[in-house]
Each structure stands twice: as structure tokens, then as C-alpha cells.
Amino acid sequence: MLLEIKNLHATVGGKEILKGIDLSIGEGEIHAVMGPNGAGKSTLGAVLTGRPGYEVTEGTVLFRGQDLLAMAPEERAWAGLFLSFQYPIEIPGVTITAFLKAAVNAKRKAAGEEEMKTSDFLKLMKEKMAFVQMKPEFAKREVNVGFSGGEKKRNEIFQMALLDPTLSILDETDSGLDVDALKIVADGVNALRSPEKSAIIVTHYHKLLEYVQPDFVHVLKAGRIVKTGGRELIDAIESKGFDQF
């Protein structure tokens, strides 16, 4: 099992948001987590990546057999975890190139490998930017500064492709995207599918799931997973909403 979440409870500002999540993700699986606003969808991604301000009060999370909750955010990234942010952060003064070069080399260093040669890194970056149809000049732009909503989301998928994670969590990556951008995101996710790699697609509507076929669909409501099934759940949600659960 790649990820095993057991009875996960978490609070934000003293308020309990996750109230006992159980979720297991196997290798090569794509799981959709759907739920209404306020269900705890973003909190789940934040807790799994170790965002400050989110306190785990109960439960365990194992990632490739390791205690994920004991690891620093950067250690989780080195282990192969990636979060596509719902609201990507702007970093004034730091270019995309400097940012990702630091990220790639930190991971290599942690694995006892040598730093990547700059020419190799630039080549890799160019290839992945073309893959998400980002213009090459974005490499010199400050991270997310002045980007449109769609450009920010595309930048997240670009980073995902470049960092090549084992488990990607896409937090509402489809929100605010037009159809073309949505297809680019979907192509990105589909291209990364492999027998070893998994993804959790967190969303409150079905749009992205028309292009990416999930193996499992979970309904998250009031901090708990209340229903698990296959594609048929997406159709049920589309026709009758979340109140039926």
C-alpha cells in the first residue's frame, strides 16, 4: 500500500475539520475525493503535506510504510509526495528556474546524488514546460507573480511533471479553468499514470473526471468519508448532489 490513512482527525484553529478519515491508496491508482464546500477536502491535502496551522489530534498516516506525520514538509516531498495547491503561492523575487533548481537538487542531495548539471536541468525544464504548453519565457518569471488563475494551475502541473512524484494530490486543480486549460491539466495527470504512481484528485465537481478516469471515488462530508465506489458515484453526485449521502 502506498498511502494508508487511519482514523485521521485534524483541527484548524482549534476547530475539528477532519473527524476520522480512513483511506488507502494503492500503487498505480487514481482516487477522486469529492465533497461539498467545507467538507475538509483542502484540509486533507494540507495535513498530508504538513502545512503549519493544521494539527493532527488522532490517527496515523503511513506513506510507503513510513510515518508521514513525523516528517518535515520537505522530507515528504523527497519521499515522493506532491500537492498541487488550490491557491498557488506567489514568491516575489524568486524565479521559477531558481525555485525548481533548488527543489530538484535538494531532492537529489537527500538521496545522496550529485546536483544536476545546469544544462541538463534547463533541458528538462524546457521539455516539461512544452508538455504543459507553458511559454519558455515563464522560466524567468517570478514564481506565480502576476500569473492568471489558469497560468498558476498550469504552473502547478508543470512542477508536478518536473518533480515526478509518486503520489500527487490535486487540490481543486480544475476550479477556475477553461476547457482548454482543463485538458492540459488532464493530459498532465494522464501522462504521469504508471503502475507505480498514484494520485488523489480532490474536487467538488465532475469536470476533470470526464478526462481523467478514477479507479475509486470517495465522498467526503463533514470530515469523514461517507461513501466509496466507482464512476457511478460521480453520476449520482451530478444528478442529485451531496445531500443524498
Next chain:
Amino acid sequence: MGHGKYIAPPKGQYQVAAGEKLELQFVVLPGESKDIEVTVDLTGPGAEAHLKGLYLCKADEKVNFRVVMHHMAPGCHSTQLFNGIAGGSAQVSFNGTIVVAPDAQQTEAFQENHNIVLAETAKVDTKPQLEIYADDVKCSHGATVGQLNEDELFYMRSRGIPESEARTLQMLSFLSPVIPEGREEEIEQAVRSL
């Protein structure tokens, strides 16, 4: 006068005549306590002065800036940018005054002082002041005292950049407009020591 760009001594009085340009750069490295007092008189039409300062404190340093920019003639232009980082129990004060004399019309004068505080025990006191006696002027001043942005920090860490490296990247980007040319590596080393 023909001043080049150089690291200015801590105390100085400068007169800049018509059409001339003064550029001063101040650097205070960790471990140094300094009182910097500088007065610039723009005495002739079209004179220019551009001041930049960078300061880094990590222990119990005391760093004081007192800058007076005096626009005495019409059509002069001055800029000031001072960015610093204070950690430990350092005490930093910045007193910057722009004076625009009654006949110094078409003055352009700008001053900014930005600070990042790394520890609750570090103190920064910044007081930019404007004294304007002419009416056709463009002047602005701004001062900020803040901390490293935690959201940026988490975003970088979530991509695998270790916390210390992420903080270094943040601090270097904050300082980049005031790092003197050719001293990038030295400043980077000093930032890593904070």
C-alpha cells in the same frame, strides 16, 4: 564632484552641484555595530543622489541610520532604498528625512526602508519624515517591518526545498535590490550565517 559608486564611510556630508550625480552604498554585516550619519545637499539644479543600504544583524548589534536628503535647488532627483534583516537581540533604527526647500520646485524624492525581523527580541524602529516647503514636487516615503512570509516558506518546503535554504532564498530576494555588484557571494554567506 564625480563620485563613483562605492561603499560610503559611516559619517559624511555631501554637496552635489548642478547636473552632478552622487551614488552611495552602505553595507553593514553581521557582528558590526554602526552609527551611520549622512547628509546630502542637492545644491544645484538637476543634481541627483541615489543611496542604497543593506544591513544584517544577528546578535546584539546596534545599527543606527540618520539620513538627511536636502533638496535645495529645482529639478533635483533623489532615491533612497535601505533594506535590512535583524535577528538576535539587535537594535536597528532608521531616521530618514527628506527636506524640500521653498524654491526646489520639480523635486523628485523617494525613500524606502524595509525590514525583516527574525526574532521577537530584535527591535527595529523606522521613522521616515518629509518636510516639504515647495508645492510642485513628487515625493514618497515608505517603511515596513515584517517577517518572512510563512506561506512562501511552506510552498518552497512542499517542493522539497529545506527550510534553511528556503529562508535564504527569501532573504536574498528581499535584499537583491540593495546588494552591491560584485559582492553577491559575500552577502549570501552573511545571510546564511543569520
